[in-house]
Amino acid sequence: MSRSGRLGIAAVIVGIGVALIVFLAAAFLRSSPPTIDFTSGHQAGQPVDMTLQTVGAIGFGAHPTWVSYLTQAPDGQWVHTTLWDLPANTRINVTDYEYDGGSPLRNQQIGQVTGTIGNVEVVNGHPVHVINANAGNGVAHTFSIPTLGVNVPLYAVNGNLNLCSVAPCTVSSPHNVITFSFVTPGPGEYPWQCFVPCGLGYLYGNGGPMQSIGYMDGFLKVVA
Numbered sequence: 001m002s003r004s005g006r007l008g009i010a011a012v013i014v015g016i017g018v019a020l021i022v023f024l025a026a027a028f029l030r031s032s033p034p035t036i037d038f039t040s041g042h043q044a045g046q047p048v049d050m051t052l053q054t055v056g057a058i059g060f061g062a063h064p065t066w067v068s069y070l071t072q073a074p075d076g077q078w079v080h081t082t083l084w085d086l087p088a089n090t091r092i093n094v095t096d097y098e099y100d101g102g103s104p105l106r107n108q109q110i111g112q113v114t115g116t117i118g119n120v121e122v123v124n125g126h127p128v129h130v131i132n133a134n135a136g137n138g139v140a141h142t143f144s145i146p147t148l149g150v151n152v153p154l155y156a157v158n159g160n161l162n163l164c165s166v167a168p169c170t171v172s173s174p175h176n177v178i179t180f181s182f183v184t185p186g187p188g189e190y191p192w193q194c195f196v197p198c199g200l201g202y203l204y205g206n207g208g209p210m211q212s213i214g215y216m217d218g219f220l221k222v223v224a
């Protein structure tokens with residue numbers, strides 16, 4: 001084959017490679033966890049019940065070892081997502097099944113419950129205003145909506161037990177049941193996240209799942 005022929009083939013191969021990389025990068029950027037709709041059929045003035053779980057390892061997908069939140073859809077299915085459509089100016093009653101071990105907090109401030117109705121959370125039936133993370137099992141994660149002043153530390157389970165490592169976890173695994181309520185503001189998108197640096201193996205624990213929607217970050221998509 002002539003030199004120009006070989007160059008031509010090489011150029012085509014490089015071109016295909018570049019196109020493939022651009023396509024995959026665009027597909028990655030477009031990919032997003034699903035949004036769970038808690039607005040359909042909602043009657044004004046009625047509260048919305050939302051059930052979550054926090055797990056020490058999602059156990060499947062691209063990052064099986066990552067910590068994560070999951071959301072129970074209204075049909076009862078557990079979905080690996082942190083994105084929700086919620087009605088505005090509405091009381092949201094949250095139940096979180098907490099399946100992860102914990103540790104003392106580097107920042108004791110996030111051991112305090114703020115921004116919920118009554119500035120309280122209920123841990124296994126006991127009302128709590130602050131968790132002393134240096135006692136007991138420590139704190140596993142927080143549920144925090146910075147723009148609304150909401151912060152709920154999630155009391156951990158005993159990390160020496162046989163913890164659930166493949167989500168969705170079931171109540172046969174060690175867990176704490178944590179409930180709290182807050183009121184949604186007017187329409188808008190409000191980020192929420194965990195503030196415990198739980199991204200094990202990442203710089204200061206703040207990378208990986210701490211930076212990823214669907215794991216330790218999400219959005220409240222509040223609609224009128």
Ligand SMILES: [Cu+2]
Nearest residue numbers: 141194198216
């Ligand atoms: Cu976390």
